[in-house]
Amino acid sequence: MDRERAAFEAGIKLGALYHQFVGTPLSLDTIRGLERAIEESVSLQPYVESVKVRIDEGRVRERLNKFGYCELEGVMLEVDLVIRYDGLIVRAGMREENGYPLMFLKEIREK
Amino acid sequence: MDRERAAFEAGIKLGALYHQFVGTPLSLDTIRGLERAIEESVSLQPYVESVKVRIDEGRVRERLNKFGYCELEGVMLEVDLVIRYDGLIVRAGMREENGYPLMFLKEIREK
Amino acid sequence: MDRERAAFEAGIKLGALYHQFVGTPLSLDTIRGLERAIEESVSLQPYVESVKVRIDEGRVRERLNKFGYCELEGVMLEVDLVIRYDGLIVRAGMREENGYPLMFLKEIREK
Amino acid sequence: MDRERAAFEAGIKLGALYHQFVGTPLSLDTIRGLERAIEESVSLQPYVESVKVRIDEGRVRERLNKFGYCELEGVMLEVDLVIRYDGLIVRAGMREENGYPLMFLKEIREK
Numbered sequence: 001m002d003r004e005r006a007a008f009e010a011g012i013k014l015g016a017l018y019h020q021f022v023g024t025p026l027s028l029d030t031i032r033g034l035e036r037a038i039e040e041s042v043s044l045q046p047y048v049e050s051v052k053v054r055i056d057e058g059r060v061r062e063r064l065n066k067f068g069y070c071e072l073e074g075v076m077l078e079v080d081l082v083i084r085y086d087g088l089i090v091r092a093g094m095r096e097e098n099g100y101p102l103m104f105l106k107e108i109r110e111k
Numbered sequence: 112m113d114r115e116r117a118a119f120e121a122g123i124k125l126g127a128l129y130h131q132f133v134g135t136p137l138s139l140d141t142i143r144g145l146e147r148a149i150e151e152s153v154s155l156q157p158y159v160e161s162v163k164v165r166i167d168e169g170r171v172r173e174r175l176n177k178f179g180y181c182e183l184e185g186v187m188l189e190v191d192l193v194i195r196y197d198g199l200i201v202r203a204g205m206r207e208e209n210g211y212p213l214m215f216l217k218e219i220r221e222k
Numbered sequence: 223m224d225r226e227r228a229a230f231e232a233g234i235k236l237g238a239l240y241h242q243f244v245g246t247p248l249s250l251d252t253i254r255g256l257e258r259a260i261e262e263s264v265s266l267q268p269y270v271e272s273v274k275v276r277i278d279e280g281r282v283r284e285r286l287n288k289f290g291y292c293e294l295e296g297v298m299l300e301v302d303l304v305i306r307y308d309g310l311i312v313r314a315g316m317r318e319e320n321g322y323p324l325m326f327l328k329e330i331r332e333k
Numbered sequence: 334m335d336r337e338r339a340a341f342e343a344g345i346k347l348g349a350l351y352h353q354f355v356g357t358p359l360s361l362d363t364i365r366g367l368e369r370a371i372e373e374s375v376s377l378q379p380y381v382e383s384v385k386v387r388i389d390e391g392r393v394r395e396r397l398n399k400f401g402y403c404e405l406e407g408v409m410l411e412v413d414l415v416i417r418y419d420g421l422i423v424r425a426g427m428r429e430e431n432g433y434p435l436m437f438l439k440e441i442r443e444k
Contacts, residue, residue: 001216007115008203008216011122019130022293023244024353030373037370040363044402065322069377071244074293092119100287105112105119133356133404135242141262148259151252155291176433180266182355185404211398223438229337230425230438233344241352314341327334327341 003108006085009047010092013081014103017042017053018074018094027069031055034072042081049084053077056096074101087111114219117196120158121203124192125214128153128164129185129205138180142166145183153192160193160200167207185212198222225330228307231269232314235303236325239264239275240296240316249291253277256294264303271306275299278318296323309333336441339418342380343425346414347436350375350386351407351427360402364388367405375414382417386410389429407434420444 017038026034035053042051056076063070075096083090091106128149137145146164153162167187174181186207194201202217239260248256257275264273278298285292297318305312313328350371359367368386375384389409396403408429416423424439 001219004114004118004219005216007119008122008214011119011124012126012214013122015123015126015128016130017126019127019245020357023241025374025377027377030370030377033370033373037363037366040366041358044358044360044363044400046400067377067379071296090115103119103123105116108112108115130356131246134352136263136266138266141259141266144259144262148252148255151255152247155247155249155252155289157289178266178268182407223441226336226340226441227438230340230344230436233341233346234348234436235344237345237348237350238352239348241349325341325345327338330334330337 002086002088006047006083006088006090006108007092007105009085010081010083010090010105011103013042013045013048013051013083014079014092014094016045017079018077018101022072022074024072025069026055026060026072027064028057028060031057031060047083047085049082049089051082052080054079075099077101084111113197113199117158117194117199117201117219118203118216120196121192121194121201121216122214124153124156124159124162124194125190125203125205127156128190129188129212129214133183133185135183136180137166137171137183138175139168139171142168142171158194158196160195162193163191165189186210188212195222224308224310228269228305228310228312228330229314229327231307232303232305232312232327233325235264235267235270235273235305236301236314236316238267239301240299240323244294244296246294247291248277248282248294249286250279250282253279253282269305269307271304271311273304274302276301297321299323306333335419335421339380339416339421339423339441340425340438342418343414343416343423343438344436346375346378346381346384346416347412347425347427349378350412351410351434351436355405355407357405358402359388359393359405360397361390361393364390364393380416380418382415382422384415385413387412408432410434417444
């Protein structure tokens with residue numbers, strides 16, 4: 001059940017990052033810093049080989065309120081995650097699709 | 112890749128519930144209500160067949176502050192989750208083990 | 223500085239509830255349960271005399287995704303909060319105004 | 334009611350930052366980055382003149398799990414916040430006291 005366990009670990013990380021960080025105040029100027037903070041927090045977790053987080057600048061701009069900031073929403077996130085578990089590599093991620101923040105498995109292969 | 116996808120979906124739900132609800136103020140009197148609210152929110156998500164959440168009363172009692180409440184911590188949670196994905200049933204969950212809130216896959220089988 | 227301290231306590235509770243619960247999956251069927259869970263968690267905190275939470279059903283309906291649920295957003299929340307601090311009563315709350323989830327102080331008076 | 338409103342705004346920011354970021358995975362190596370990310374997100378909010386966040390390294394070290402990380406807890410946080418509202422300056426903050434993450438008002442004065 002190693003392949004399933006590896007995929008399970010990928011799911012945990014995506015669900016966790018989403019619900020930890022959605023709601024965080026951000027602006028165009030703080031996108032990079034928040035992306036890095038999310039990446040650092042995900043990278044610490046077990047079996048994470050690498051993670052890349054991008055926050056959609058266009059969507060942030062659209063959502064800015066009169067005070068010049070907005071809150072992080074799921075559909076702003078684009079994530080590429082690589083999990084390494086017991087000789088397996090899982091590629092998974094997250095991106096907006098038809099207005100829904102879709103999480104997906106891309107590939108599982110032996111290292 | 113259906114088995115892996117099914118396991119991935121289980122992981123998403125556990126990671127999400129953890130990071131959504133950890134930090135919620137609770138007391139001995141509100142344990143049941145919070146368990147139900149967590150179950151209801153998880154049940155709405157795609158592919159969730161059922162979910163059972165228990166919050167450890169003993170740990171809540173240990174953590175109560177002088178105001179008579181504490182905050183939900185991962186190690187207080189015991190979760191049984193059933194995912195149904197494309198003819199497959201996944202059983203997964205979460206419980207404290209050696210002080211760590213462990214998430215685990217129990218079984219994947221055809222419905 | 224009692225009046226200011228009483229108002230400060232009201233602010234803490236509103237900021238906390240917002241960032242604890244925004245992002246929670248909900249549907250039309252789980253609105254009542256989530257309102258109660260939020261009220262119970264706020265009521266536990268120091269100096270809270272009472273709290274009433276309403277989640278806007280119309281906005282929930284508008285946001286439902288293809289799976290029949292959405293996530294709690296700040297603008298869906300309407301909150302009436304009463305703080306009692308050292309002989310003072312503070313009335314404060316939160317509601318959507320021009321698309322922004324506004325938190326406001328209504329009244330501070332002696333009990 | 335300007336002084337009370339200014340204090341209310343300080344409370345909102347402290348309650349919000351607490352419940353947004355508690356639960357975030359962190360290690361000794363990511364403390365600085367997380368402090369900065371929290372400061373940046375608070376600084377965006379209305380009436381924030383400045384904010385300084387420190388995460389207690391000793392407590393992080395004590396809580397590290399076998400994977401070398403832990404989760405942000407309220408008692409790890411030390412925050413100094415300055416709010417400017419309508420000609421008033423409020424100094425407020427948060428620090429651990431007797432095991433409880435205490436939020437406090439320090440001073441309100443005219444600018």
